[in-house]
Amino acid sequence: MRIKIAAGNWKMNTTLEEGRRLINAITEGLLNNPSPLSPNELQVVFGVPFITLESAVDMTKEHKQIKIAAQNCCSEEKGAFTGEVSAAMIRSTGAQCVIIGHSERREYFNESHAMLAKKVDVALKNNLIPIFCCGEKLEIRHKNDHFDLVKKQIEESLFHLNPDLFAHVVIAYEPVWAIGTGVTATPQQAQEMHNVIRNFINKRYGNSISNSTTILYGGSVNAGNAGELFSQPDVDGGLIGGASLKADEFLKIIHSF
Numbered sequence: 001m002r003i004k005i006a007a008g009n010w011k012m013n014t015t016l017e018e019g020r021r022l023i024n025a026i027t028e029g030l031l032n033n034p035s036p037l038s039p040n041e042l043q044v045v046f047g048v049p050f051i052t053l054e055s056a057v058d059m060t061k062e063h064k065q066i067k068i069a070a071q072n073c074c075s076e077e078k079g080a081f082t083g084e085v086s087a088a089m090i091r092s093t094g095a096q097c098v099i100i101g102h103s104e105r106r107e108y109f110n111e112s113h114a115m116l117a118k119k120v121d122v123a124l125k126n127n128l129i130p131i132f133c134c135g136e137k138l139e140i141r142h143k144n145d146h147f148d149l150v151k152k153q154i155e156e157s158l159f160h161l162n163p164d165l166f167a168h169v170v171i172a173y174e175p176v177w178a179i180g181t182g183v184t185a186t187p188q189q190a191q192e193m194h195n196v197i198r199n200f201i202n203k204r205y206g207n208s209i210s211n212s213t214t215i216l217y218g219g220s221v222n223a224g225n226a227g228e229l230f231s232q233p234d235v236d237g238g239l240i241g242g243a244s245l246k247a248d249e250f251l252k253i254i255h256s257f
């Protein structure tokens with residue numbers, strides 16, 4: 001069966017010291033009260049700022065359930081791109097994953113489908129698991145175009161991959177209207193979209209891959225709503241923003257599987 005994931009996206013929060021404290025608090029909490037699920041069943045991911053990657057890897061290396069993610073990588077491999085961070089650099093810290101195509105990056109940094117396809121390629125080439133984000137704005141949902149939009153996001157940036165490479169990808173459905181708003185998609189809305197995504201993957205890659213692709217839900221997940229969201233048949237966990245910055249809250253979310 002596919003692996004479940006509780007992933008935190010810290011966004012542009014936490015200094016190095018604050019990040020270390022947060023990691024300490026969550027790892028201590030997990031050691032004192034482990035999840036009943038094994039690391040083969042449930043993975044916990046910290047999506048930390050670049051400056052925290054190396055410390056985060058170091059602090060969690062004994063903990064088989066925890067993986068570290070960057071929140072972005074450059075679409076180019078290396079060279080004269082001042083201020084950018086490459087997939088190879090991220091991998092060299094020991095981080096295993098990278099969030100790609102978050103709606104904030106699409107919106108504020110004009111990331112296109114084509115650019116995201118390149119980011120996915122460069123991540124996979126460097127042995128990073130892409131956590132690929134998709135999701136619609138409210139006006140698209142109101143026009144009932146949300147399924148087509150999400151399919152297009154996935155098709156344009158992921159479906160060029162061969163099956164062996166696609167099998168490494170994690171998808172995060174994050175409706176933009178639910179991000180940071182306190183308005184969560186209902187479990188039924190999440191399940192409906194996740195099912196559409198899984199069927200779409202099935203058409204392109206077949207049963208085995210579609211059944212083993214982890215599809216996360218993101219958007220105002222908290223300790224109170226995580227259990228019901230994660231119990232939907234096609235919702236394999238969450239990509240969590242605000243609530244991942246509070247150790248107690250994130251631990252409760254980890255325990256809601």
Ligand code: 13P
Nearest residue numbers: 009179180219220241242
């Ligand atoms: P919130 O959980 O703060 O709504 O953020 C979701 C998100 O953007 C995770 O990537």
